[in-house]
Amino acid sequence: MPRNPERRILLADAGLRVLAVGGARGLTHRAVDAEAGVPVGTASNYFPSRAALLAGLAERIFDRMAPDPEVLAALSRREPSLALVTDYLRHIVERTTREPELTRALFELRLEASRRPELRAALGEVLRRGYADDVAFHVAAGLPGGAFEVALLHHAVDGLLLDLLTTSIDAGYDVDRVVSALVSRLVGRADTAPAAG
Structure with missing residues (x-):
């Protein structure tokens, strides 16, 4: 698992924006990458599954x-x-x-x-x-x-x-x-x- 906490926060914040605008259906790793302005596949490196992405967003939002x-x-x-x-x-x-x-x-x-x-x-x-x-x-x-x-x-x-x-x-x-x-x-x-x- 990548260990760059700043990048993880950047991705989680981007995921929250995607979720707020597009709802759960619009929340994909690719959409998070695009919103964060990072190379395709970056979000998958930090959140290997949809469940991990959602759990990461749950932690970050608070x-x-x-x-x-x-x-x-x-x-x-x-x-x-x-x-x-x-x-x-x-x-x-x-x-x-x-x-x-x-x-x-x-x-x-x-x-x-x-x-x-x-x-x-x-x-x-x-x-x-x-x-x-x-x-x-x-x-x-x-x-x-x-x-x-x-x-x-x-x-x-x-x-x-x-x-x-x-x-x-x-x-x-x-x-x-x-x-x-x-x-x-x-x-x-x-x-x-x-x-x-």
Whole structure:
């Protein structure tokens, strides 16, 4: 396996662009090579199968979607509150809509994972790790709510992003108002959460 991590990142980023624009059907090694501007066969050297390519994209997308450390540092200096949870969520929505193709690529990966068991395993591991990290961060920061509320926010924000970045229901509500309502209604009622399991 080639050991040039910069080239692997270049190819994975090109693959995410191909996936966002052409969907899973358009994602081929040759299309990734063309998008990355590298010789034909390069993507196959780094990702020898379609499954390996998809798994590589699943890993790379979460590196690309990582929160801005400076924003997190500024937010972490504040007292835990519903307002702080709202601002964390605003940051999530802002950074995931700033590069809509990246978020669309994630939707494509999730859809493709529903059809491919090998991708389902790889992407599922990445998604579960991300959720566990989010819960650990939430708890360590002393924010209101817990694992259940973080899961509710994931479900709600995924739906919001799907609506913002695909064909919308066009309900006409301001995104900031929606984010505030999600936090107040989902986290503000944390005492009514059902037990896990």
